[in-house]
Amino acid sequence: MANKISVLLVDDHAVVRAGYKTYLSLSERIGAVYEADRGETACQVYDKQTPDVVVMDLSMPGLGGLESVRRLLVRYPNCKILVFSIHNELVYVTRAIKAGAKGYITKNNEPDTLVTAVCTLAEGGTYIEPALAQQLAVNMAIGQDEAYKVKSLSPREFDIFCLLANGLSTRQAAEKLCLSYKTVCNHSTAIKEKLNVKTMSELTLLAGRQGIIKTGSELYEHS
Amino acid sequence: MANKISVLLVDDHAVVRAGYKTYLSLSERIGAVYEADRGETACQVYDKQTPDVVVMDLSMPGLGGLESVRRLLVRYPNCKILVFSIHNELVYVTRAIKAGAKGYITKNNEPDTLVTAVCTLAEGGTYIEPALAQQLAVNMAIGQDEAYKVKSLSPREFDIFCLLANGLSTRQAAEKLCLSYKTVCNHSTAIKEKLNVKTMSELTLLAGRQGIIKTGSELYEHS
DNA sequence: GAAACCATGGGAGCTTTTCCCGTTTTGCCG
DNA sequence: CGGCAAAACGGGAAAAGCTCCCATGGTTTC
The missing domain is CATH 1.10.10.10 (Winged helix-like DNA-binding domain superfamily/Winged helix DNA-binding domain)
Incomplete structure (x- = not known):
């Protein structure tokens, strides 16, 4: 394992960021944790810090999470974005992936899943919550989207x-x-x-x- | 200021609880922080620990936040419940207060507000997010929307x-x-x-x- | 303890929706 | 070009749904 992973948290709720930041810092695989309160600022912070992974909430005022994902990717095509949302509906997963996110997990998971997902993305992989990936596969086959x-x-x-x-x-x-x-x-x-x-x-x-x-x-x- | 304040966090997302717990523990006015993942379990935990303040999320499976508030109050009429929600719509505030909650704040606040609100409730006061209280007052007056x-x-x-x-x-x-x-x-x-x-x-x-x-x-x- | 309000439902009549049908137009393809 | 499938349009009869009026019983409130 090489360097520690740097993370950019994007969420409009400062409380929420504070919580995650504290939690993520507990892992020894994770290093610096930056914050942004919306899509617009995320770009600026990314430009300055080039974090390894961006953890993005979907529900945000202004651009909104999905649009933020798209914009980030226009500027930095290689950036690895993990969408971290409360929504477990497939529409969101589909949209997020289509927008270019490399991962999608919901907040229903064990806290630890967040760390796992962040690490997976940092290593160049993708991480879609298993249960959702499952459903997506079925859905695709049936065409019930x-x-x-x-x-x-x-x-x-x-x-x-x-x-x-x-x-x-x-x-x-x-x-x-x-x-x-x-x-x-x-x-x-x-x-x-x-x-x-x-x-x-x-x-x-x-x-x-x-x-x-x-x-x-x-x-x-x-x- | 006497003893430290004990808190019960009710939220169905383990990650979220983990975050808040870590954050709340940073304050020296706050002592034990218990957790419950839904209304049903909240009653049990309350019974065992009788925390000073209950911090309750509104959106939960099962009973749901509002119903949980009601049930808690049936059993423990003196319990001090702070609703901590992402919703800044007035309907929720009204319903929560009507259900018997002693406070209402949204996650849009400074992380610190959570601590302030918890302390206020612990001292027997009520804490409704100023902006919302404001709107509520106006709404009451106009009352045609x-x-x-x-x-x-x-x-x-x-x-x-x-x-x-x-x-x-x-x-x-x-x-x-x-x-x-x-x-x-x-x-x-x-x-x-x-x-x-x-x-x-x-x-x-x-x-x-x-x-x-x-x-x-x-x-x-x-x- | 009367007045007011709420929750609950029955019945009659009305409105809307469904299902099945036919006509017409359009675009496509061998 | 003739045929054919898909789409758009709408009528009629029956089913389903909704509205309106009414009555009961429970709980507050003054």
């Missing part, structure tokens, strides 16, 4: 999906699109079928997770 | 509101609460009336803005 389901909507169905998810009634949507009420009803049924949801609330929630609701950025990236 | 409308829901209505907003059908909600389907229907109508929404999607969106949507799998977790 939400994003995939949304893509399976026909153009017109997608239009209607958006309107309904944003709170319009079937009638209002029909009016807005100059369609018969019945047509919208029928489309709506097809949409729910394709997205595999039963209630309008579920549909709205799914739309939120998929970023289809305008005001929804904080809705799903925040806590 | 969404948060206010949500507060106008009766306890039972609020329960049902949460379930419906999180995607359950009327029937599922009824089953979950051991109620007649009709009762839930009737409540649902009243809720929509009070919140001034027409569709379930609108209701879900409002819930989202008010921070009532569960982003985790807490929903399915207790049977």
Whole structure:
């Protein structure tokens, strides 16, 4: 084992950072621990310190975790980012990986997992929480990914999906699109079928997770 | 200043507890720090250790934070509970105080605030995050916005509101609460009336803005 | 102890959704 | 070019869901 690993913690909560920092410092494999309170500052700190691993929370004001990951990678394509989130939904994992993160773990783990993951990334590996990786694999095979389901909507169905998810009634949507009420009803049924949801609330929630609701950025990236 | 303050940390994430524990221990005013991973265990630990202050996270599987607060207070009416949450939405503050918590702070604060709040509670005071107390006051005066409308829901209505907003059908909600389907229907109508929404999607969106949507799998977790 | 409020649900009637059907348009491909 | 599949559109009947009105019983509150 060569040098100690330097880490950059990105989280908007100072308390949380303080906690992790103290905890990480207990390991003798980990050296300096830097902090940043958001994506914007993370870039600056990274530039100055070039830490081995970045530990990034997903829910942050401003850029948000995912966008921060992307920006960091644009500037420093080799940087190793471990997403450390409370979310155990697959959407987040998928997005994080797609954004270029090298690892994803949730806060449900043993404290020790954080150290393990950090070390794995430092050595050039990837670390995705086993349970999530498992589910992802299954999901991929079955093709039950939400994003995939949304893509399976026909153009017109997608239009209607958006309107309904944003709170319009079937009638209002029909009016807005100059369609018969019945047509919208029928489309709506097809949409729910394709997205595999039963209630309008579920549909709205799914739309939120998929970023289809305008005001929804904080809705799903925040806590 | 007499003895050191003993604290019970309730949070389902072991990492998070580890962090806070380490941090709290740095203060010389704080002594023993106990841990519990959920409401159910919190009661047991409390019984054994009778800590001076309970620091409770709101988002937990099983009982959930609010219900845990209530149960603790039923058994130990004098116990001092500080809710320590990521949510800065007023709904949570109101609900927490109504449930009997003696303090409410968010994780957006300086780490030091946690210590301050714990000490205040230990001395028999209350500590509500100044910014939130501020907003609450204003809100009370104006009282015509969404948060206010949500507060106008009766306890039972609020329960049902949460379930419906999180995607359950009327029937599922009824089953979950051991109620007649009709009762839930009737409540649902009243809720929509009070919140001034027409569709379930609108209701879900409002819930989202008010921070009532569960982003985790807490929903399915207790049977 | 009356008034007020809440939780609970039944019944009738209305509205919405589903399911099944047909028509029309469009784009694609051998 | 003719055929064909997919999409968009909508009607009608039946099922499901919701609203409105009502009644009961419990708990506070004054």
